[in-house]
Each structure stands twice: as C-alpha cells, then as structure tokens.
Amino acid sequence: MSARSAVRAARLLPTAILVATGLLAQTTNVLDTEIEHPGTIEPVPALVVTNAQGFRLSFVRRGDASVVGLFELSRRPELLDAERGVELVFPDGSRRQTARLDGSISWLEFPLWDGRGAAEDAPLRDLMEIPTIEVAYFLEGGGYKSTVFELDGLAAAAAATYSIPETVAPEARRAAAVRRQLLDDAAVRCSELKRRRREECLEAVRSCAAAAESALQGGAAADPEQGALRECLTESGG
Incomplete structure (x- = not known):
C-alpha cells in the first residue's frame, strides 16, 4: 500500500480503531497526519480527531499562517446548511458560534486562529484547554444535530505544530x-x-496594534487592562 493510500485508509477509521490497532498512541486522540482536503482533493497536513460515529474534526493551517477547523460529516445521509458555520458547545455549557469560511453539503471550514501571537484568546486556545468539545452543526432545511470529540493531546500537538505555548x-x-x-x-x-x-x-489603529504586538514580542509583561494601547488609541484618535 502506498503512503497516500495508507493515509486515505487511516482517515476513515474512528479513533478507537486507530488506538486498538496501534496506529495511534493511547495517550492522545489527535493524529498528526496528512489528509485529502475535501474541497481541493489535495493532501494537506492536519491535526485530526475522529470520533466513534465517524465524524472528523481537523485543524488545518492555511498559507497565511491562520488555522481553521475542518468539520466533516460521517457517511450518514445528512446535508449541511449552506450558510452557517458550527456552534462550539463547551463543557461548562457556554457556546461559541463560528462563521462558515468555505464548505459544501458534507463539510465546512470555520476560523480558529488568525496566526498571530500565541493564540491567547482564539477559539484554538479554548479547544486546547478542554477535554471534549460538542460540535453543533446546522442542517439544510432547518434544525441541527451535534456530535462530541475527545481532545486529549490537542494542546501538546498544537503547541508543537504551530510553535505556540502549550499553556497561557x-x-x-x-x-x-x-x-x-x-x-x-x-x-x-x-x-x-x-x-x-x-x-x-485605521492606519493609526494598525500602528497602535503593531506597537502593542512589538512590546509583547520584546518580553513586556502582559497588562490585563492594556493601558499603553488605550493611551495610543486615544492619542491617535483611534
């Protein structure tokens, strides 16, 4: 079997089967692999979580360094709403609606991180800090359903893959x-x-944002109230 064929075969297997066959370490539910993107049919590197129902959630980095979530339906006869993203339902009951960036009737992409900083307040960071996530997906014709993914190992995998801290x-x-x-x-x-x-x-706002980012990169302590940025925006009229 060729390397690409092996990847295609592995992507169809639920995580539990991958663990049982030794293809995935039991300490993580996240597979660092290459998948065939459903939109382009091209191989792309991704961090992949597949649940027992056959749904797949992949973390894919784009050319602009941003990271998107790629949600794919199982082989059930369901069709996704053409306009809406998914809703992330966290263990504490809080919810986060996402935008639909791209997709079709069986898959969609939604934003997780713009690629800047350490993803401190990005949805990606939220997912790195929890054991499970419920993904509510909206159906063509109305209504929605949901499925749950185990995220054990995502923090370490994302930190290594995207060169960001494992914890913040x-x-x-x-x-x-x-x-x-x-x-x-x-x-x-x-x-x-x-x-x-x-x-x-807008140019003044961008300048203030760049100054704030530069200060962080230079090792400045995090200011919860962002006093320097507030002052910059006030003085610049932003």
Whole structure:
C-alpha cells in the first residue's frame, strides 16, 4: 500500500480503531497526519480527531499562517446548511458560534486562529484547554444535530505544530481579549468617519496594534487592562 493510500485508509477509521490497532498512541486522540482536503482533493497536513460515529474534526493551517477547523460529516445521509458555520458547545455549557469560511453539503471550514501571537484568546486556545468539545452543526432545511470529540493531546500537538505555548497564563489571556476588543471597537469608530479621515484612523489603529504586538514580542509583561494601547488609541484618535 502506498503512503497516500495508507493515509486515505487511516482517515476513515474512528479513533478507537486507530488506538486498538496501534496506529495511534493511547495517550492522545489527535493524529498528526496528512489528509485529502475535501474541497481541493489535495493532501494537506492536519491535526485530526475522529470520533466513534465517524465524524472528523481537523485543524488545518492555511498559507497565511491562520488555522481553521475542518468539520466533516460521517457517511450518514445528512446535508449541511449552506450558510452557517458550527456552534462550539463547551463543557461548562457556554457556546461559541463560528462563521462558515468555505464548505459544501458534507463539510465546512470555520476560523480558529488568525496566526498571530500565541493564540491567547482564539477559539484554538479554548479547544486546547478542554477535554471534549460538542460540535453543533446546522442542517439544510432547518434544525441541527451535534456530535462530541475527545481532545486529549490537542494542546501538546498544537503547541508543537504551530510553535505556540502549550499553556497561557490567565492574565495573558485576559490581556489578549481586552486588546482585541479595544482594537475592534476602534475599527468600528473609524468606519463611521468619512473616507479620508477613515483611512487615517485605521492606519493609526494598525500602528497602535503593531506597537502593542512589538512590546509583547520584546518580553513586556502582559497588562490585563492594556493601558499603553488605550493611551495610543486615544492619542491617535483611534
């Protein structure tokens, strides 16, 4: 059997079977492998979780360094809604709706991380910190169903694959969330201005964002309240 044929065969097997046959270490439910992307039919590297029902959740890095989730239905006769992404249901009952980036009736992609920083407040980080995730998917014609994936081993695999920390301190996560909210709010304010002033405003916001990122890369301590960024945005009019 060729290497590609082996990959195609392995991608169809539930995780439990992979463990039983020794193709996957029992300490993880995440397979670091190559899959055939359902949209392009081209091989792509991915971190893959397949559950006992045959559903597959893959973590795929794009050319721009962002990471997307690739959710694929099992062989059941179900059709996905053409417009909606999936909803991530966390063990504590909280939910996170995602956008649909691409897909068809049997698969879809949704954003997990923009590829910048250490994914401190990205959905990818949320998934790295929990043992299971319930994925609610919406059906053509209305209604939805859900399926659960075991995520043991994802944190270590994602850290190694994407060169990010396996864990992030709570204060760093809070700082990242506040930083993103400040920048999003500033961008909204800029969008309400007239064209020339709007472009100047957005450029100032980008400059403040770059300065904040540079400070972090330089080893600056995480400031949960993002005082320096707030000051920069205020002074620049962002």
